[in-house]
Amino acid sequence: MDKLVRKIEIPLAKKAIEKAGLYIVQKKDLDRLAEVAADAYQDYPLHNWFTKGKYDAKASKLLMQISLKTMTEDAVIYADSEEINGFAAWLPFGFTGNKALPFLMNGGLSLFLHAGFGMVGRLQTYENYAMNLKKEFTDHYDWYLFNLSIKKDAQGKGIASKLMRPMLQFCDDERMVAYLETNKESNVGLYRHYGFDLMKEEQIPKSTVTHYAMVRKPKELK
Secondary structure (H helix, E strand, O other), X not given: OOHHHHHHHHHHHHHHHHHOOOEEOOHHHHHHHHHHHHHHOOOOHHHHHHOOOOOOHHHHHHHHHHHHHHHOOOOEEEEOOOOOOEEEEEEOOOOOOOOHHHHHHHHHHHHHHHHOOHHHHHHHHHHHHXXXXXXXXXXXXXXXXXXXXXOHHHOOOOXXXXXXXXXXXXXXXXXXXXXXXXXXXXXXXXXHHOOOEEEEEEEOOOOOOEEEEEEEOOXXXX
16 A cells, blocks of 8 residues: 555545544454444355355454454544444555455464365455456546445444445545445445446356446546
């Protein structure tokens, strides 16, 4: 990650988020975030594929926990409140994927011991595929929505909008493209509601999981 991005762009985004009254999460909150994500990702096709076709709550939690710890210095991660009913994690332009060594150092080995080492290949296949698509559509010059999770009993209460709109306004103000992917067809309409366009819909290589790549251009440039 470019040092200037860390020094300038990430603090600017955090300031916009705080101004909107949202909670910038701390390292102490990461385990709680992983719990929320694991709850939200119940029977999510991608996570099921990672764990041989069935939902594994422990593996989902470990995967999110490790991913968030790996990217914490490079991401803007915030929640609806300190209670953390939902959270979003965005990565700034220049992000090209999690690196293997930091992933392992933050607990990757424990994940593979639990879920099986076949998960290594599936994670690598997905990471390479997803980042190549991101490069194709944005050349990595984007704010990337890595994760949006709302715990099950808090869904339908407007938390997604509360989390999404301030960051999308920041992207508009900065004239930046926003990028995301989802692996659930029902999410496509949700993100279209926020101005994202579906760029590609296809199966992830070596899987039966459908990948939806979506881009949102700044409003002024549409």
